[in-house]
Amino acid sequence: MNYDLVIMGGGVAGLTLAQTLQDKLEVLVVEESSPGGMASKLGCKATDECLSCGVCRFINIERELCFKKFDIWEGRKITSVDKSDRGFHLKTEKGEKVTSQLLAVATGASPLEIKNLSRWGGGLPRVYSGWDIERGLNEGIISSFRDCSSLAFIQCAGSRNFKEKRGYCSQVCCRYALRIAENLKFSFPQMNIDFYYMDLQILGKKKEKLWKIADKINLIRHLPYEVKEEGGKLSLVFEEQGVERKSYDALVLSVGMVPSSGTKEIGKWLGLNFDSTGFIKSYGLGHTSCEGVFVCGTACGPKDIETTQEEAQKVGEEIWRVRRG
Amino acid sequence: MNKLLWLENEAFSFPDFWIEEMERDNGWKIEVKNWGNKPDNFTEYDRIFILGDSFSFTQEKISSLSEEWEVNPLKVRVFPAEEVKIIFPKSFLSILEKFIIQSLSQPLFPVEARRVVPENRVLVLPQLSPALEQTLKKRGIDTIVPPSSFSLQREGINFRLYPSGDNVGAIIISPLEEKKFPISFSSSVQDTRKLVDIEFMEKEIEKRDFRKETIGFIIPKKGVTEKEWRKAFHLSQTLVERDKAEVFILVEEVLVAGENLEKEYRKARSSGVIFEKVDFSKLGTRPTLDMRGIEVEFATERDKLKREVKVDWLVLLPERNILPFKLAPFFCGDKIEGEILPLENPNVLPFFSGIEGIFLCPSEKEDELSLVIKKYLTEGVVREIGRGEVDEEKCVLCLTCLRTCPWEAIEIEGERKKARINGERCHLCGLCASFCPAHAIEIKGLSLENWVSAVSLGGKNESSSFRL
């Protein structure tokens, strides 16, 4: 089987790239599970007002999928990638082989797992990862917080930490935490919400609204250094002019994203240069250290859904420019 | 004899005898195809039924398919086959049959799906910035330099400039920004001439040394771009490392969300730049006695202690806000509100201003904007001509429709001066029809009778979903 471009990964980045190039090239998207990636699992965070989280953008992509002019192979992992003078040769776990002139890595990122973050109570009951809440929004996870009278968000949990090789900001956590907080406050106005953070990163659209949400909750510019379970509640310790201890009914750890296992694997197989943050290094407009291989989406660095789409369109333009010669 | 086309997706396959039975009972000729082997000529069918994936077939999509197939869009009907199959597996066929009968009973007004493509030229107001010029050129979009005084009027999907008569397909508003400062400075502080902006510091650093001097930066939390933060990290680091100067940066929040930005912040900090998080409302400044410096008084968040630092230079980064752009002076269209502000609406085209064909360019997004504009100017839009009609007998010229229409599709014309819907501008939202006090407007195919009869489909004790 021969294609002009094989896109590895069928999330927002991969599908947007495919849609951008479908009229010009023969494109194949290979996706490990089902199309949509991380974005398709998150829920809408509008209360009575849209909070511009970008999740509905995936639904627009989904709508166009039945008119697609590219091929998708879903439910299979790529088991090997080789390069020859005829192009790139890929093999899937189902034994399928495909050759392509160009490759695009759109294998994305995964949320940092909280079970190892014991410093912040990862693994304790009623300690949630922000991503789990986002993924549970469509099932009404917000209503399960009905019995919480006080709740705390811990930002940058596991991130912005050079020692652990995660010395970067994932760019989305402050915003998603504020949106979740707004949903909680909207449903349960009496809830006390404390927000432990370092610096508020408010980018993208609806900035004013997000700043207003930040005014509604208690901002505490310290990160706790210990979280314990005590008497059915979660107590955390932080330092602010002395040691302070506070207890909550639930905690939300706003964790960032790390390169997915697919991103790491494929980057290694192709011998691509990685950034010091662990993501595939992009040399501008999706170029990687290997000629003929492009990267887009969260595989080359954390970003939000809107930026992912914009970037994928620009990388698509660049791929076409390179292909035309 | 009605010739019908059924377009199905792979999930369905109708046994031949089902189709034969339906053909016999109703006198129809049914052809079943799927998207993989579409017919070459769609015009020979009386109706086209799309079975399945009803949520993908929005009004816009049907318009665009009708244009592609060169058929009257009223002939294309969507039947939510998946939902009906799951909910009524047994009466699926009879519901489909009833749906077809109902569709055939609706009159076919002459409606044309037409692709309308704007002129490949844009007008940038108030001024074309170099960044915008470069990216528009890169994508092959022509720009026009307006004369010093001109006015604009709608011309279908384009805009026409008067008096020159040139047409443009889109207008880009590159709004002016106002610079605000979260703190105010007394005139005596400003007289020291030591209150500078970052561009000044950038140039000065090239020219000379700041050895043994103390430089303060004040960076607000809102309205400062990523580029400016990077500059601040970079310059402050140079000042400390190259010139052994003392540098304080007073902030409320530090921006680290950006490519390698956290690294740059860390480098600046470890080189010796002192970052302090302070409450700007408690920040005060005074000129030094010799008027050669500024004394900055602040309380750090860390220890709440008041501190005073004497700086030789105070670099101030402003909060940039977009000023609403007043379009009314140029635009003699019927949109009375002429102020353009960013619309943070996720359901419209990116950078859309609220008026079709007019885009707002936020700073740093010139490249993304030109990509969107390129697509708009190349593909245009598909409109259904003849779908919206005003009954001249009933229209009393109250102008409610004109004021309500979000897309400026209502024109007043004709000998008797009545409202008319311009099909090239109509988006079929139906607001005019629903607000008209005389009930003079009808959107063909979306009338009251359709709905009432559609609602009675499916019978009692059944749940169903249909597209009107």
Next chain:
Amino acid sequence: MRVVALGCDKSGYPALLRWGEEGSLPFDEVKIFSLPCLGLVTEEVIFRILENSDALLLAGCPLDSCHNQKGSQGVYLKVKRVNSLLQEADIPKKVAIAFVTSGKVGEIEKVSEELLGREK
């Protein structure tokens, strides 16, 4: 309770379809229709639909996110008026609007609970 649900192409209809897919709907009978924009809905239409059903559930874009900018606003005012007329005339039928984005099924659930609550 027999309910007719109308959703706009952009957001209401996809959200209603998702709600429908999720299984048990709390009403005896539900019919879901789509239209290009809720702006098309007039008071007369609402009354005619209510002739053959007990309640009408409208789903459209949030007020500041309407694709046509004023569609949701227009229908919101009409629904308020219809409901007050129905109440005055003591007719036990209701209309409700859910402002949703295409994924927000929770809001439709909330509004349908309200419809049921009000009916009781």
